[in-house]
Every structure is written in structure tokens, then in C-alpha cells.
Amino acid sequence: MIGRLAHIGIDLVLISGVLAGIKRSSGITPNLDLIENKDVRNYAGKYLNFGELFLDSTGAFLGSSQFFTRK
Template identity: 40%
Template sequence: MSTNRFQLGKLIHYSADLVLFSIILAGIHRNTGLVFDASNLSSVDFRRWFAKYLNFGETCYDKLVSLLKMSGYFKQNNLISDYLTRETKKFVDEQAKRD
């Protein structure tokens, strides 16, 4: 009985690891444009399976990002927009002090 429970726990753990790894690969793809080159894999069936695995990671990534946006604990941080807003405010404040 305990060995079955242990095996089920291992299966759940490895499954979660595979999902997290696919999400990491999706994040790398979205942020850098880098993708895993599956053309080096010898088996066509394995290439198809791996493409489905990567697509699953992309879907999980999208759902995770959507969930985080809706949670209210995270906000979008746009470095360029934030920098321009900050510098514009600084410039306006300096101009107001001159007048």
C-alpha cells in the first residue's frame, strides 16, 4: 500500500517538474525568441511529441500570465514608458521652478 502511494507521489512530482520545465522553455521563447531545435532529434514521432510538449508549455505559460494579471498582486512594468514618464515629470518640474 505505501509503495503504491510512494509511486503515485513520484509520478505527480515528475509530472509537475515536466510542466514547470515546459513553462520555463515557453518563457525563454517569449522573452528572447530562442526555441529548442527539435530537428536534431532522430525520431519523427518523438519530434511530434516534443512539439506538442512545447505547445503545452506555451498554453500553460499564457494561462499563468493571465492568472497573475488578474490576481492584483502583480503589475505590468514597462521600462521605457516608466523612464519616459519619470524624465518628462522631472523636466516639467524643472521648467516650473524656472518660471
């Protein structure tokens, strides 16, 4: 049970990171105005913002690593 929850959590983080990368590279972002429920729209926005945070943190971590270089 815990393994399945961890797997789903990691999948959600990776999907959010991919959506953040798509937003950064192309400017395309999900239209949250289509969500009628204000609370769900708010949580969806927080989820997408978490993807931005994840992308920034991963970039900073990998940028400080000796195994990766910036070009």
C-alpha cells in the same frame, strides 16, 4: 508512488514553462529537427506548445489577481 509521479509531472510542466519563457524573451528554441524519429519530434513539439499554453494561462491568471499588477 503517486507522489513521485505528481512530482515528476509538475517538474515537466515547469521545465516546459521555462523553455517557453526563454523562447519568448530571447527567441531561442530547441532545434527539433535534430530528432530523427518523427513521432518523438511530434510529441516534443506538443510538449513545447504545452509550455506556451501554461505560460499564457499563468499570465492570465496572475494578471487577474489583485496581488499582481502589470507595468
